[in-house]
Amino acid sequence: MHKEYVDCIVIGAGVIGLAIARSLALTGRHVFVLESEKCIGTGISSRNSEVIHAGIYYPPQSLKAKFCVSGRALLYDYAKVHNIPYKKCEKMIVATHSNQMQALYDIRKRAAKDLEPELNCLGA
Ligand SMILES: Cc1cc2nc3c(=O)[nH]c(=O)nc-3n(C[C@H](O)[C@H](O)[C@H](O)COP(=O)(O)OP(=O)(O)OC[C@H]3O[C@@H](n4cnc5c(N)ncnc54)[C@H](O)[C@@H]3O)c2cc1C
Structure with a gap:
């Protein structure tokens, strides 16, 4: 055998x-x-869906958030080194109803704290 x-x-x-x-x-x-x-x-x-996620929706300091953010950087590096095309098309998060405004502010706050300077957190 x-x-x-x-x-x-x-x-x-x-x-x-x-x-x-x-x-x-x-x-x-x-x-x-x-x-x-x-x-x-x-x-x-x-x-x-082939999206490289920003990690913006995960609870701050969670392993998901940390791995998503560090993994994203590694993935862009890997794509560059291996000539894998990608499109950094950015993302716009909007509230479609006034009762979503607080959630929107919370996301903005989290993004500014955890993900700056890469993300543009423009005032609402
Ligand atoms: C609808 C949808 C959209 C998504 N969009 C995104 C996105 O835009 N961006 C993103 O980053 N992530 C996205 N994800 C998540 C991402 O696709 C998954 O996290 C990732 O593909 C999981 O990879 P995996 O290797 O763990 O699982 P899989 O790709 O499922 O691989 C597991 C493999 O194990 C094999 N297997 C299972 N059991 C056995 C066994 N007993 N013996 C031998 N082989 C076995 C299976 O056949 C399979 O090939 C999305 C997920 C879904 C469902």
Whole structure:
């Protein structure tokens, strides 16, 4: 019987599994990626909206906010290095009803605190 020895096995070849596998392989480890579908990246990773999120809606100082903001910078760097085209088209958040104004102010405050200077937090 043929036996294969590996250092790490990553289950699931979506964007997360592949990124983890790449990171492990770059340290010299022998990595196997197991995928139940016929091809890699055919799960949620191939069906998302392709937006690089700002992290603006996550609770301040939460891990989601921290990872989203640091991951966004890493993703832009990766895209530049590998000549992957992207469009930084910016985002406008508006209130469509007066009862949404407080939420809008809160988002603006959070953006100014956590995400400046990259975001333009113009007065309302
Ligand atoms: C509608 C929608 C829109 C989104 N839009 C965005 C966006 O604009 N920007 C953004 O950053 N994020 C977005 N996301 C989130 C993002 O797409 C996901 O967080 C990301 O793709 C998850 O990647 P993953 O590798 O964890 O999962 P997946 O891509 O689902 O990969 C998991 C893989 O594991 C495999 N698998 C599962 N079980 C097993 C098993 N037992 N054995 C072997 N293989 C297995 C699956 O077949 C699959 O290939 C969106 C999500 C959704 C649902």
